[in-house]
Amino acid sequence: MNTAPTTYAIRVDGHLNDHWSAWLGELDLTRDDDGTTTLTVSVADQAQLHGVLAGLRDIGAVLTELRTTGTPAPICPSVLERPLQTERLTLRPATAADADPTWAFRQLESINEWLTGCPANLEGYRELFSKPARLATTVIVTLGHDPEAPTIGDFMLRREDAWAQLDVADQARDTQAELGWVLDPAFTGHGYATEAVRELLRYCFEDLGVRRVTANCFLGNDTSWRLMERVGMRREVHAVRESLHRSGRWLDTVGYAILEQEWSPA
Structure with a gap:
């Protein structure tokens, strides 16, 4: 049985150049106003997703958010744990x-x-x-x-x-x-x-x-x-x-x- 692909939104720090889209497997790439970049990827299994994440790590990208599209953005805990x-x-x-x-x-x-x-x-x-x-x-x-x-x-x-x-x-x-x-x-x-x-x-x-x-x-x-x-x-x-x-x-x-x-x- 074929599994329907899952689409993920991956946000990283900084603005990635367009050429990284092809290098990472022709991902949709959006440079956001807050200085981050959002990449959209559809994968059939977790191995494919891990391959994309490994590619981002190889180019030095810092991951700030990973979520499936259509779901609310997660609450990110503050790096400042207390006042x-x-x-x-x-x-x-x-x-x-x-x-x-x-x-x-x-x-x-x-x-x-x-x-x-x-x-x-x-x-x-x-x-x-x-x-x-x-x-x-x-x-x-x-x-x-x-x-x-x-x-x-x-x-x-x-x-x-x-x-x-x-x-x-x-x-x-x-x-x-x-x-x-x-x-x-x-x-x-x-x-x-x-x-x-x-x-x-x-x-x-x-x-x-x-x-x-x-x-x-x-x-x-x-x-x-x-x-x-x-x-x-x-x-x-x-x-x-x-x-x-x-x-x-x-x-x-x-x-x-x-x-x-x-x-x-x-």
């Missing part, structure tokens, strides 16, 4: 209700200049912000410890596999994390971003047990890379005219990292 508190801040997992307060500063040109992008209206932003994979990697930063305290920023914390050769890939799973941050410009100049990043580094190394944390930005975003250096990260990459900015200019980007043995509590 964290510093002397002046609370860091907590994001919810869909955080879309409106974060839109208030993300739509500002001074902020959006350095972001991958921001939808043109609040409705579109709410839809993007509320995607399970987006919520799972978003950390909301509020001023103070009161539940009604104002939101002053949203940070990104993504746990991921390190690159590894296939025969040792299991040992590289979930061994590193990537950080990103957006702070409301009304609250800059007080050290809040530094305080929040230091706490997330502590969480990554002490609670998640990762061995390496990375971050990157445009070279022109000196506020961001100076923060990376302030918390002890070192510049590993300076890519010259590597990224196309919406202004039409090709801009330099820089990448920073810190290892667990290089980190020390503030």
Whole structure:
């Protein structure tokens, strides 16, 4: 008896080039507005599905979601397992209700200049912000410890596999994390971003047990890379005219990292 094929939606971090569609077996490929790529594949059995997933791992793609089409998107657990508190801040997992307060500063040109992008209206932003994979990697930063305290920023914390050769890939799973941050410009100049990043580094190394944390930005975003250096990260990459900015200019980007043995509590 022939088994009807099952169609899966596979979401991975980053925008894959079209040529990977043919390499992976002529999969339908959609680049999403949130910086991810969704691939659609119909398979007759699990062996075929595992072959596609192995191919994605071979090209270094990081899987964020796997589901059969026609089913609701799964609830992705937040990488931040519990709220964290510093002397002046609370860091907590994001919810869909955080879309409106974060839109208030993300739509500002001074902020959006350095972001991958921001939808043109609040409705579109709410839809993007509320995607399970987006919520799972978003950390909301509020001023103070009161539940009604104002939101002053949203940070990104993504746990991921390190690159590894296939025969040792299991040992590289979930061994590193990537950080990103957006702070409301009304609250800059007080050290809040530094305080929040230091706490997330502590969480990554002490609670998640990762061995390496990375971050990157445009070279022109000196506020961001100076923060990376302030918390002890070192510049590993300076890519010259590597990224196309919406202004039409090709801009330099820089990448920073810190290892667990290089980190020390503030």
